[in-house]
Amino acid sequence: MSNRLVLVTVFLVATLVGANFTVLKFALDHTTPMMLTSMRTVVGGTFLIGFALLRGDRLPRRLDDLRNIFVVSFSITTVSSALLVFGVNRVPAGVASLMASTMPFFTAVLSALLLGVAISRLAGLGLAIGIGGTAILASPSLSGETAAIGIISLAASAMAWAFGTVYMKWCDFSRVSPVMLVGVQLVMSALVLVPFALLVEGPAETEWTIGLFAPLLYAAIPANAVTFALMATIVSRATPTQASATAYLIPVFGVWFGWLVRDEVLGVAELSGGALVVIGVYVLVTSNARRAENVQTSATSVA
Helix, strand or coil: CCHHHHHHHHHHHHHHHHHHHHHHHHHHCCCCHHHHHHHHHHHHHHHHHHHHHHCCCCCCCCHHHHHHHHHHHHHHHHHHHHHHHHHHCCCCHHHHHHHHCCHHHHHHHHHHHHHCCCCCHHHHHHHHHHHHHHHHHHHHHHHCHHHHHHHHHHHHHHHHHHHHHHHHHHCCCCCCCHHHHHHHHHHHHHHHHHHHHHHHCCCCCCCCCHHHHHHHHHHHHHHHHHHHHHHHHHHHHCCHHHHHHHHHHHHHHHHHHHHHHHCCCCCHHHHHHHHHHHHHHHHHHHHHHHHHHHHHHHHHHHC
16 A cells, blocks of 8 residues: 555545534534434444445354453443533534544553553653643633533543453454444444433434434444544554554544534634644654554564
């Protein structure tokens, strides 16, 4: 895979995911957070499992595989996704994308605590910068109850996503194809989220119109299934440094789409804090990526 094609793919993924925060805001104009989250898992899971079966993948049947997938499903596509949509409903799309981008910070900390992965000095610097930026980014929202709840929800969403990511590194998922893995995760989440949404919110506030279906389809397929397939391609064919670029590009596109489409204007605190978050993510993920590349180089040299 040429460097130019990698760059185009990375920017495409960052664009699709970055736009998703703004798209979710449009969907939430026509439904409630839990109903949107549950519908997104149904559409996305059906699409991915159908695609996986068409290309010859098999459904997982081993109990240990299903148990591990459920843990990841509950943390990432159930709890994290629900809290993400709930948070997006309460803060601007740009702020939501910046808060969601703190996931690598939680991943680094949980990897150190649960997997014993050492944090290098450079990665620690990135972590410190990012935490400081997050505090500045969140500070204006803490004065209002609605926005404060949104910020806390988005931080908890990032933490749940990070836990699922670390768990996937801890357990063996090699028997299940990546596409089928995510498809089953989404279906498991749907089995939890659909009854929960109907019980807590109900369908009364949902408007079954194109204003809901269009952003719902985007959030479930291009922003989820398509980007997953593209990321799998990047990870398999690009260097870790190239693959990690999406982590700090997504919030940039998230802020840009919020400004372009919904006329969101961020204040000085949000912009300065967001900039520090992006810088911190850049330092952290590139440090880890370079360490992975050095390990690969050393292994190749020994071989």
